[in-house]
Amino acid sequence: MLCAFYASAFPVHGTNLTINAGIPLEEIRSELFGLDLEFTRHDVWDGLSAEMISNRLFAVQPPGTAWPPPHFPSGFPARWNPLPGGAPLVIEGLSSAVSCNLTTLQPNCGLMQLPVGDGFDSGMSMGSAIGVESGRGYTFTAVVRASGTSGSGLVLSVALEPSIFTANLSVPDTGVGGTWSTVSFSFVASSTVSRADILSLIVRGTQGKMEFNATSLLPQNNFLGMRLDVVDSLADLKFQGPLRYPGGCYAPFYRWKDGLLPLLARPTSFTPPNYCLAVAGGVNAYSDGFMQNGPGIDEYMALVSRIGATPAITVPLQFGSEKEITDARDWVEYCNGDSSDPKNVWAALRAARGHPEPYNVKMWYLGNEIAWQLRFPDYPASLNQSGGMTGVEYQRALESLIPALLAVDPSLVLLVVSSDERFNAPWLNSDVTPNISAPALISHMKIPMLVGPPPLLLLPLRKLSSPTLPCSHSSRAHGKCLTQALEKVLMYAFLWMSGV
Amino acid sequence: MDEWGLGPPWVVKEFNTAHALYGASFLTMAVSNAKDQGLAYTNYFEPINEGALTVLQFSVAPTPLGLVLPYFGQLVGGMRLGLEGGSGVDDDVVACAAAFTSTLVSVITNRNSTSGYVQWLHFDGVNISSTATVHLLSATGGWSTGSFFSSSSFSLAVSAQGWVALPLPPFSVASVEVSKV
Numbered sequence: 001m002l003c004a005f006y007a008s009a010f011p012v013h014g015t016n017l018t019i020n021a022g023i024p025l026e027e028i029r030s031e032l033f034g035l036d037l038e039f040t041r042h043d044v045w046d047g048l049s050a051e052m053i054s055n056r057l058f059a060v061q062p063p064g065t066a067w068p069p070p071h072f073p074s075g076f077p078a079r080w081n082p083l084p085g086g087a088p089l090v091i092e093g094l095s096s097a098v099s100c101n102l103t104t105l106q107p108n109c110g111l112m113q114l115p116v117g118d119g120f121d122s123g124m125s126m127g128s129a130i131g132v133e134s135g136r137g138y139t140f141t142a143v144v145r146a147s148g149t150s151g152s153g154l155v156l157s158v159a160l161e162p163s164i165f166t167a168n169l170s171v172p173d174t175g176v177g178g179t180w181s182t183v184s185f186s187f188v189a190s191s192t193v194s195r196a197d198i199l200s201l202i203v204r205g206t207q208g209k210m211e212f213n214a215t216s217l218l219p220q221n222n223f224l225g226m227r228l229d230v231v232d233s234l235a236d237l238k239f240q241g242p243l244r245y246p247g248g249c250y251a252p253f254y255r256w257k258d259g260l261l262p263l264l265a266r267p268t269s270f271t272p273p274n275y276c277l278a279v280a281g282g283v284n285a286y287s288d289g290f291m292q293n294g295p296g297i298d299e300y301m302a303l304v305s306r307i308g309a310t311p312a313i314t315v316p317l318q319f320g321s322e323k324e325i326t327d328a329r330d331w332v333e334y335c336n337g338d339s340s341d342p343k344n345v346w347a348a349l350r351a352a353r354g355h356p357e358p359y360n361v362k363m364w365y366l367g368n369e370i371a372w373q374l375r376f377p378d379y380p381a382s383l384n385q386s387g388g389m390t391g392v393e394y395q396r397a398l399e400s401l402i403p404a405l406l407a408v409d410p411s412l413v414l415l416v417v418s419s420d421e422r423f424n425a426p427w428l429n430s431d432v433t434p435n436i437s438a439p440a441l442i443s444h445m446k447i448p449m450l451v452g453p454p455p456l457l458l459l460p461l462r463k464l465s466s467p468t469l470p471c472s473h474s475s476r477a478h479g480k481c482l483t484q485a486l487e488k489v490l491m492y493a494f495l496w497m498s499g500v
Numbered sequence: 501m502d503e504w505g506l507g508p509p510w511v512v513k514e515f516n517t518a519h520a521l522y523g524a525s526f527l528t529m530a531v532s533n534a535k536d537q538g539l540a541y542t543n544y545f546e547p548i549n550e551g552a553l554t555v556l557q558f559s560v561a562p563t564p565l566g567l568v569l570p571y572f573g574q575l576v577g578g579m580r581l582g583l584e585g586g587s588g589v590d591d592d593v594v595a596c597a598a599a600f601t602s603t604l605v606s607v608i609t610n611r612n613s614t615s616g617y618v619q620w621l622h623f624d625g626v627n628i629s630s631t632a633t634v635h636l637l638s639a640t641g642g643w644s645t646g647s648f649f650s651s652s653s654f655s656l657a658v659s660a661q662g663w664v665a666l667p668l669p670p671f672s673v674a675s676v677e678v679s680k681v
Contacts, residue, residue, distance in 0.1 A: 010616035010667055017583060019597045021604050022625020024579030026535045028598050033527070033573050034543030035552075036503060047548040047555035131557045194557055233553050233560045238573030242543050248503065312543075363541075365502075415502075 034241030050222035054079040054128040059268040062380035083110035095268040099211040110202035132189035137220040141184040149173040149208030214264040224299040235307035242312030249276035251314040259296025266293035270380040317367035320397025329404040335361040371419035391426035503545035517639040517647040520564035524609040531596040610668040623662040629679040639671035
């Protein structure tokens with residue numbers, strides 16, 4: 001439909017816009033349009049994750065942490081409650097270490113999960129309610145181990161009420177310290193329930209020990225553990241630039257090699273209290289103090305491929321330790337190494353896992369906000385902490401890390417964390433600088449809440465479009481200059497909107 | 501440029517058209533200044549439940565910003581085109597444009613929340629088709645909490661001299677595509 005008539009609804013704008021189509025300039029690159037995947041609130045591990053059971057690894061907050069919130073008891077797996085009247089539950093360790101012993105006097109034991117908040121997002125609302133949709137298929141899985149049963153094994157009775165499903169799953173006796181058993185049950189929901197009353201895992205038998213390792217409830221049409229609808233919506237954004245993984249504040253605590261284990265065997269990742277202190281409690285305010293170790297590198301690469309993005313990985317780097325550098329180097333080899341070279345054991349592993357061709361991940365962040373964030377060298381074993389890296393420490397770390405990575409793949413695009421002048425000066429003036437592709441500017445600017453009358457909003461918006469920013473193109477730190485210019489604009493916006 | 505966003509993400513609970521207009525302005529600036537400022541990349545912190553996609557228990561839907569992002573994503577691979585007056589026409593209207601093999605695509609944003617305009621566009625230097633295809637996001641409910649975009653698509657006539665009269669309602673983002681002939 002031609003709707004030239006529509007144009008008359010508004011006054012003519014005072015300035016014509018001429019598009020010089022005869023003189024094409026530079027290519028608009030996909031890297032300009034990237035996205036972050038962060039572990040906070042509802043995203044990778046909640047909004048993106050298809051997992052419906054909170055704390056599926058029965059993790060317990062480390063002693064002495066400032067969390068948990070009051071709705072689950074300290075020293076017990078968060079979001080779980082013991083079965084009333086059942087045999088006592090024994091907690092050993094911080095993750096996947098719940099067990100109980102049945103006797104003739106106490107022939108059952110178990111755990112229950114009750115809904116908290118609005119459900120399906122372990123976010124600041126503390127939601128953990130489980131919901132199912134009518135006609136949709138789901139699979140419940142548990143990894144458990146039975147022993148001391150006189151050979152008959154034990155029965156795990158699983159129920160999601162009201163009347164969503166019940167199942168009795170036989171768990172064979174594999175002896176003390178024997179193999180774990182994976183038991184599962186699939187069902188199609190007969191009605192839509194947004195807030196189930198209770199999920200119960202009840203052990204029944206005459207005697208013996210049951211150990212709980214992991215559990216899961218997933219819709220069957222998930223994408224490698226991720227919600228298919230969310231994945232497709234990410235693709236619809238059509239941002240093909242870097243999809244940063246495994247996050248910012250989560251990156252220091254992510255162990256990529258754990259992500260090669262089967263999903264239910266990946267250990268819990270613990271996040272220390274008051275880390276990334278943008279909100280009281282830090283990340284633990286919306287993580288319960290631990291993460292469930294979701295998409296591993298292979299799932300992430302599948303996600304990147306499906307949505308058409310560019311992979312960009314943040315390596316853990318807080319101390320510049322030999323382990324950090326080795327792990328980062330191994331990660332690069334896993335992603336980019338030639339699997340036919342017998343020296344490349346990590347590339348060979350990638351090939352053995354069904355990916356013979358290199359992933360060719362070019363963009364690598366060397367740490368995240370390391371000048372700002374506390375460091376916990378022994379967490380969760382210890383709450384000992386120190387301040388962020390100094391520029392000199394970072395320079396030394398880069399001097400070890402960068403050659404190690406480039407030895408694996410000289411074509412990497414290395415993104416270095418920048419901060420203030422004092423932090424930047426050592427590494428910016430060192431021998432590592434020529435190998436740095438771009439500073440990963442960590443101003444991490446977020447415009448304040450956009451509230452206020454329109455003129456107050458529009459003023460800062462105008463400033464953002466200024467074609468001439470006060471930065472020198474020849475400046476070595478031109479990126480930082482750009483950031484500072486924008487920060488000034490945003491600060492101006494904030495002050496203006498605040499009425500200052 | 502790592503982690504540009506609409507935060508503080510732990511404070512902002514609802515993402516409305518004001519956020520989307522900020523995003524459109526930022527991305528216009530990024531496209532227009534990338535080469536001169538050495539801006540190698542940007543990434544948005546973060547799409548899921550913090551600005552671009554609202555994920556609920558059984559559903560997922562784009563926010564106003566989530567509707568805007570594809571308008572800019574479609575420019576990838578094109579050759580940036582210069583605009584008379586730089587990236588912005590003036591304080592209210594900003595734009596960026598790209599040339600592809602057979603099409604020209606422009607993204608034009610009206611940041612004025614109370615005044616709409618007819619924006620005259622002139623495609624200079626190439627011959628173009630007689631119609632332009634427009635996809636328009638236009639704010640409903642203004643710029644405040646709960647405001648959202650209505651979307652529409654329509655065609656506009658292109659004059660023989662390459663002029664198009666583009667209606668830009670208050671707080672709107674338009675994608676204008678013309679074919680080279």
